[in-house]
Amino acid sequence: MYHSKDFYEILSSELVATTGGIISGTLLAIFTDKIFLIPGLFILLPGFLQLKGAIAGTLAARLGTELLLKKIKPGKKSRLITENNIASFILIFFVSLVLGVTAYFITFLLFNENHPVLMLIPLVAALLSSIILFPLTTKLTIWLYKNHHNPDNVMGPYVTSLGDIESILALLIAVVVLT
Amino acid sequence: MNLETKIIKESLVVLILVSIISALGGIGIQIVKEKIFMILPLLILFPALNGMVGNFGAIFASRYTTLLYQKKLGRKKFMNKALKEVYFQVLKVSIIAAFYISTLSSVVSMIKGFEFDPLLYMKILIVTVLTTVFLVTIISLVSISAGGYFANKKEDPDNLLIPITTAIADFGTMIIFSLLVFFVL
Numbered sequence: 171m172y173h174s175k176d177f178y179e180i181l182s183s184e185l186v187a188t189t190g191g192i193i194s195g196t197l198l199a200i201f202t203d204k205i206f207l208i209p210g211l212f213i214l215l216p217g218f219l220q221l222k223g224a225i226a227g228t229l230a231a232r233l234g235t236e237l238l239l240k241k242i243k244p245g246k247k248s249r250l251i252t253e254n255n256i257a258s259f260i261l262i263f264f265v266s267l268v269l270g271v272t273a274y275f276i277t278f279l280l281f282n283e284n285h286p287v288l289m290l291i292p293l294v295a296a297l298l299s300s301i302i303l304f305p306l307t308t309k310l311t312i313w314l315y316k317n318h319h320n321p322d323n324v325m326g327p328y329v330t331s332l333g334d335i336e337s338i339l340a341l342l343i344a345v346v347v348l349t
Numbered sequence: 350m351n352l353e354t355k356i357i358k359e360s361l362v363v364l365i366l367v368s369i370i371s372a373l374g375g376i377g378i379q380i381v382k383e384k385i386f387m388i389l390p391l392l393i394l395f396p397a398l399n400g401m402v403g404n405f406g407a408i409f410a411s412r413y414t415t416l417l418y419q420k421k422l423g424r425k426k427f428m429n430k431a432l433k434e435v436y437f438q439v440l441k442v443s444i445i446a447a448f449y450i451s452t453l454s455s456v457v458s459m460i461k462g463f464e465f466d467p468l469l470y471m472k473i474l475i476v477t478v479l480t481t482v483f484l485v486t487i488i489s490l491v492s493i494s495a496g497g498y499f500a501n502k503k504e505d506p507d508n509l510l511i512p513i514t515t516a517i518a519d520f521g522t523m524i525i526f527s528l529l530v531f532f533v534l
Binding site for chain 2: 219
């Protein structure tokens with residue numbers, strides 16, 4: 171059966187991404203004692219994992235479109251790249267704060283657990299992991315385009331894979347530091 | 350308006366809504382938390398399943414936007430040939446990936462000392478495949494409808510479609526996953 175280059179790009183990147191997800195799950199399984207330290211962390215976890223993917227994924231999609239439309243040229247400095255990165259940092263700061271506050275109130279109102287530290291955990295963890303994730307996403311998107319791959323097919327899965335592993339590690343560090 | 354302001358203005362509200370929806374979906378996981386900790390493959394599978402469906406949303410949405418900007422979408426059909434090709438590519442990969450994560454999580458659990466149960470493995474496999482196929486279809490339909498709407502409003506679908514599709518993916522995955530854990534396991 172014939173499959174296009176796009177199919178193999180999506181398949182290979184998805185297998186890498188899900189392996190990243192399994193590594194994150196294994197980290198969760200190893201550090202279950204840390205997760206149990208903060209009731210309500212499971213309310214936070216899915217939103218936190220998807221937040222990194224959504225913001226970095228959007229960053230990669232925007233850069234991918236701009237590369238394909240030749241608005242950004244690989245190897246050349248571009249204001250578009252800097253502005254895209256700054257916007258991503260501002261977005262992650264505000265959205266992780268909202269996520270923390272939401273998780274705190276849900277835990278407090280539905281499960282009768284009062285842990286204000288829940289508001290700070292996603293903020294600290296998001297800032298920790300974004301320092302690596304956003305510059306890496308930018309470099310990888312440009313590198314893929316330069317090497318004749320379509321960033322649209324590959325970047326989404328890579329971003330979520332990297333984001334998942336980084337996020338779980340950053341979250342565990344934030345839990346240890348803040349509790 | 351500079352680019353940062355434009356991106357933040359277009360994305361912030363959607364991302365805030367998405368994170369609140371995800372936190373609400375997390376309630377389901379919080380309720381079945383004890384079972385997830387008891388059945389090791391579920392805990393190991395959870396981030397992969399959660400991210401996987403979101404990835405398919407991101408791929409479909411970004412491919413849709415690129416086709417839109419390249420003027421390859423056409424105006425008459427809801428899903429033209431180019432878009433159908435993207436949908437079936439994503440669907441095929443989703444089935445393979447669902448099989449892969451179900452198997453890999455069971456193998457890792459065995460290595461960690463969790464006893465292998467073929468029936469449990471089959472249950473996890475069937476539900477993972479059905480969940481991904483169902484959600485990939487929903488996400489594709491939403492991407493096309495919402496993408497067209499945003500394009501008509503002269504807003505960049507790149508900034509909005511990925512957060513929306515990943516939110517649907519996450520919320521849908523968490524609800525189905527929680528129900529599965531609650532009723533089947």
